[in-house]
Amino acid sequence: MSQTSALPGPDPARWPASRVPGAPKFSVLMVSGLLGAAIPLILSLYWIAFWLAPESLGAPLRISVAGCSVLLGSFWYRAELSHAEVLLFRVLTVAAVVWLIPTLLANDPAHALLGWIKLVILFTVCCFTTRGLRHPPTAHVFGLALLAGGMILGAFILFTYVRYLGFSVPTYKVAREFKGIAQLGGVPLNSIAFAAVFSYVMGLCLVRANGLLLVVGVPLLLISSLFTGSRAPLVILAASVFVLLCMKGVRSQSVKVRLTSAFLALAAVAAGIVILSMVSDQALNRATEGRSHLWPVAIEKFLERPLYGFGYESWREDLVSRLPGEADLTFDLAKNLGGGYHNEYVSVLAEEGLMGALAVGLIVWLLLRSSWLLTFRKWATVPSQAWILFAAIFLLLRANFEVPGLFGYAQDPVDYLAYIFLAIVMSRFSIEEDYARLLTRTDSWSAS
Numbered sequence: 001m002s003q004t005s006a007l008p009g010p011d012p013a014r015w016p017a018s019r020v021p022g023a024p025k026f027s028v029l030m031v032s033g034l035l036g037a038a039i040p041l042i043l044s045l046y047w048i049a050f051w052l053a054p055e056s057l058g059a060p061l062r063i064s065v066a067g068c069s070v071l072l073g074s075f076w077y078r079a080e081l082s083h084a085e086v087l088l089f090r091v092l093t094v095a096a097v098v099w100l101i102p103t104l105l106a107n108d109p110a111h112a113l114l115g116w117i118k119l120v121i122l123f124t125v126c127c128f129t130t131r132g133l134r135h136p137p138t139a140h141v142f143g144l145a146l147l148a149g150g151m152i153l154g155a156f157i158l159f160t161y162v163r164y165l166g167f168s169v170p171t172y173k174v175a176r177e178f179k180g181i182a183q184l185g186g187v188p189l190n191s192i193a194f195a196a197v198f199s200y201v202m203g204l205c206l207v208r209a210n211g212l213l214l215v216v217g218v219p220l221l222l223i224s225s226l227f228t229g230s231r232a233p234l235v236i237l238a239a240s241v242f243v244l245l246c247m248k249g250v251r252s253q254s255v256k257v258r259l260t261s262a263f264l265a266l267a268a269v270a271a272g273i274v275i276l277s278m279v280s281d282q283a284l285n286r287a288t289e290g291r292s293h294l295w296p297v298a299i300e301k302f303l304e305r306p307l308y309g310f311g312y313e314s315w316r317e318d319l320v321s322r323l324p325g326e327a328d329l330t331f332d333l334a335k336n337l338g339g340g341y342h343n344e345y346v347s348v349l350a351e352e353g354l355m356g357a358l359a360v361g362l363i364v365w366l367l368l369r370s371s372w373l374l375t376f377r378k379w380a381t382v383p384s385q386a387w388i389l390f391a392a393i394f395l396l397l398r399a400n401f402e403v404p405g406l407f408g409y410a411q412d413p414v415d416y417l418a419y420i421f422l423a424i425v426m427s428r429f430s431i432e433e434d435y436a437r438l439l440t441r442t443d444s445w446s447a448s
Helices: 026-052 058-074 083-104 109-132 136-165 172-184 189-206 211-226 232-249 255-278 281-287 291-304 315-322 328-336 344-376 386-398 413-447
Strands: none
Touching (some): 026 058, 026 109, 026 136, 026 189, 058 109, 083 344, 083 413, 109 413, 136 172, 136 189, 172 189, 189 211, 189 232, 189 413, 211 232, 232 344, 232 386, 291 315, 315 344, 344 386, 386 413
16 A cells, blocks of 8 residues: 555544644553543533532642643643644743732732732643644544533433432522522532533534534533523523524625624614613612622723723622612622623723733634634634634633633633633644644655
8 A cells, every 4th residue: 555545534533643743652542541631621520529529629720620631732742842832832921920910019919920920821722632633533532521421410410409309300599599509518519510611612612523522512501501590501692503603604705795794783783772771770780680780880990990990809709898788689799799790801901901802802712713713714623613713702702791700710621621622722723733734744755
């Protein structure tokens, strides 16, 4: 058989491990797959462990996930750095340096520096995981573990519901009561529900979707919404689908489809502005479950110190005292939950100022640009990745209502999932570059 005929096809799942540039030995590849499965499962099982022993699991989570990701990426030390890996490292390095400035100027620099260190650990996990996921079999196992992790969390939500409320019908009122009971019992349903859905969607970015997987996703989405007393997952999901369809529509070859998509997008924005300008403060507060009273506090603090903000978790200092006295729902939300202003973007403005916003802008630009390219350009090894763009939109829209995510406090499993998703996105470009190197190597063999 000639060297040319032995060239693997563009489907990376069919590549022999030995043909991936810089691949380690087969025994190491087996461990690579095990580590790839371990990371998502650790992030899912964390919540069960947290429910059993809620006090001191933050450090073990960071150590275990960071350790697995560093080992996973280190197996590929011989592989040439891809352009995507270099770009990711540069963006995260600049973001870390920029973020350090408001950290050192915070009201409590020692506490803020601890938060910055957590963020750097997240960046490290992202970079090393990106390197490990350039191996297609490892990425496939990683995707299966993400799917399994989402299902585990869905089952945990059902278990917790039955444990507290038996087989009661999950009406909105009952689900809201369950949410409060679960919160007191050490089960933060908002984070768990989002982690379940997002883990599942991330898995679809690495595993080719089929009818069975899509069918499994429907009950998982319903569980994360109906059993948690939250309308946000369904609203954010619908908004994400709408944004994705508009993006795909404006790139259609049909002029009519392009114009219709652009009109719908503009109409949605205009309708949102009109509704916000006409609705009463009380109605908006009820619709956002108290969040609309938290966001102005963050903006107020940002205007007081716009360049550097007040520092990591500075909402704990005065958020409750700044709230309207009659807003009982908002007061309880701020006092009992660790989400601060319940919006990642205004949280960054209040706590890191414009310097932090610059770092946020860099990461958002990298994620959206990369997801857009993966979806709308043709690649030899990566099929059209609408799931990746959908997940990016879903993650960024959700950041308007909750804090754990790309710009949270770098300690929640959702924070880790967000940066692992960024690693998944960037690793797709690395696989494309590896295939290009294989083509170049094969051409050189043929010429010789």
